[in-house]
Amino acid sequence: MIIDLINWGFKALGEYLSAHVLTCLIPAFFIAGAIAVFINQSTVMKYFGAKANKWLAYTVASFSGAILAVCSCTILPLFAGIRQRGAGLGPAISFLYSGPAVNVLAVVYSARLLGIDLGIARGIGAVAFAYIIGLLLAFIFSKEEERLYPGDSDFNLHEEKKHPLWKITVYFAVMIVLLITASSIGLVIEIINVGGGKGELVLSGKILPTILAVFFLTATVWMSLLWYNRDERSQWMKETGKLAWKILPILLIGVFAAGIIKALLPQSIVQKWVGGNSLGNNMLASVFGALMYFSTLTEVPIVKALLDLGMGKGPALTLLLAGPSLSLPNMIVISRIIGIKRTGVYTAAVIVMSAFTGMMFGKIF
Secondary structure, three states: OHHHHHHHHHHHHHHHHHHHHHHHHHHHHHHHHHHHHHOOHHHHHHHHOOOOOHHHHHHHHHOHHHOOOOOOOOHHHHHHHHHHOOOOHHHHHHHHHHHHHOOHHHHHHHHHHHOHHHHHHHHHHHHHHHHHHHHHHHHHOHHHHHHHOOOOOOHHHHOOOOOOHHHHHHHHHHHHHHHHHHHHHHHHHHHHHHOOOOOHHHHHHHHHHHHHHHHHHHHHHHHHHHHOOHHHHHHHHHHHHHHHHHHHHHHHHHHHHHHHHHHHOOHHHHHHHOOOOOHHHHHHHHHHHHHOOOOOOOHHHHHHHHHHOOOOHHHHHHHHHHOOOOOHHHHHHHHHHHOHHHHHHHHHHHHHHHHHHHHHHHHHO
């Protein structure tokens, strides 16, 4: 029994390493390292700091997932990067939830595979959750945040701007597109596999995103050499390495643990307990979604299979709202970045809001 559980843990770890580290996590770590080096702290404080315009800060953070096709683990280096540069807790949390949840591709895919009602509810719910949860944590921890970040009037707001804004904008836009295209290599294959495609279809699905990823990788390297000096590039590598060392080991331990939990909680048990639309059904779906790791888009065919086996629409929406944004590895790493207490409140907010939203949706539909 113990050996079987260990094998499940290593299987989950192997699948994660082969599917996500190269195409998702590595670009995300480099972007996070670049945020720490190339973006002025004053810029982050202006748009995401405690004294920033709240409407702008939460809107940008809550819709960020629309351009980031990332999972609950890939978002972590980016979250750590903006937090390290002084982003307020509320906007940072909105960004953390939005990154995996407000995914246009996933919302469209949900509507096509699960029905237009679930697709629309997922999209609206994810954006609303990003706003509400960010504001909730900002309110609960406002006094502690004020002690940690006493204001926007210190010397950091007057940092000298070393590079023109247009260069920084173009540079980060290219790296974000690199992240999206690299991630799309796996996404295309997942969609094809769900549709039953094999062989040449899978190969053709790889070609375009691979070519684009290589192009944008080359563009990133070229701009790095042309626009930034050796010291800046060296600092970029150091910051990237520090973030990877801080996050990656804990993340891999969490993935291993999630594989064991998945073996202990097989889908047959979940299917048995989420067929109705009671609060208990939805809470179980929410907790299950929060603990399990779903790579981008894979939650959709899993929910489809559960619906076919009798899962209620309420728990289905609950799983779609809680699953992509949380996972056991995700929670472990977040606690290292913002502390156990904040992580607990964030996790509880996602679980409870997802369960109640799913239950209300189930009663209507």
